[in-house]
Amino acid sequence: MEIKVLRNILDANDALAAENRRLFDQHHVTVLNLMSSPGAGKTALLECTLDALKGTLAMGVIEGDVATRYDADRIGRHDVPVLQINTGGDCHLDANMVHHALEQFPLQGLDLVFIENVGNLVCPAGFALGEDAKVTVLSVAEGDDKPEKYPAMFQESAAVVINKTDLLPYTDFDLTAAVRRAHEINPRLVTFPLSCKTKEGLEPWLKWVRSMVARHQP
Numbered sequence: 025m026e027i028k029v030l031r032n033i034l035d036a037n038d039a040l041a042a043e044n045r046r047l048f049d050q051h052h053v054t055v056l057n058l059m060s061s062p063g064a065g066k067t068a069l070l071e072c073t074l075d076a077l078k079g080t081l082a083m084g085v086i087e088g089d090v091a092t093r094y095d096a097d098r099i100g101r102h103d104v105p106v107l108q109i110n111t112g113g114d115c116h117l118d119a120n121m122v123h124h125a126l127e128q129f130p131l132q133g134l135d136l137v138f139i140e141n142v143g144n145l146v147c148p149a150g151f152a153l154g155e156d157a158k159v160t161v162l163s164v165a166e167g168d169d170k171p172e173k174y175p176a177m178f179q180e181s182a183a184v185v186i187n188k189t190d191l192l193p194y195t196d197f198d199l200t201a202a203v204r205r206a207h208e209i210n211p212r213l214v215t216f217p218l219s220c221k222t223k224e225g226l227e228p229w230l231k232w233v234r235s236m237v238a239r240h241q242p
């Protein structure tokens with residue numbers, strides 16, 4: 025019985041995600057859904073990505089958090105439209121939350137929308153939002169065994185950003201092993217080791233983001 029209830033919830037979510045998808049397509053907007061555990065650096069990645077791409081792409085951000093608008097305030101300083109969703113306790117965004125957010129978030133004129141999911145390495149993977157791709161952010165302050173421990177995140181993602189590489193000398197994180205483990209879980213994954221702090225490795229990630237947007241342009 026419980027399994028059936030969950031199935032119904034996910035079916036309803038998929039139907040709404042498809043509606044979001046239609047809306048994004050109508051406006052030729054590319055949407056990337058950023059997921060990670062709390063503190064891996066989703067907001068920092070957004071900040072340096074927005075700064076690097078502004079002037080070439082029209083971007084917007086939908087922020088998901090359990091509480092507060094701290095991240096939305098950070099993003100707002102980068103002169104892009106931003107909307108905060110507070111889930112009020114839920115550990116992930118769902119398509120319905122994004123659907124309602126879009127009523128107050130004009131897509132007209134935008135090329136690219138980032139959705140920052142709630143910091144959680146389990147639940148966000150199960151809920152489509154209508155995005156073009158999910159991106160998992162993993163930081164070297166976490167373990168390099170995360171792909172095996174949280175496989176759904178890596179199975180569902182098109183790309184993995186391995187953030188905070190400037191901290192590598194101070195951790196036991198094995199970058200090669202992390203990339204190998206991620207590919208064992210999902211061979212199609214593209215991986216981007218980078219540091220939002222030093223900007224080292226940022227360019228390949230930016231190139232990938234641009235290529236995702238290019239696929240969508242009329």
Ligand code: MG
Nearest residue numbers: 066067095140
């Ligand atoms: Mg954040």
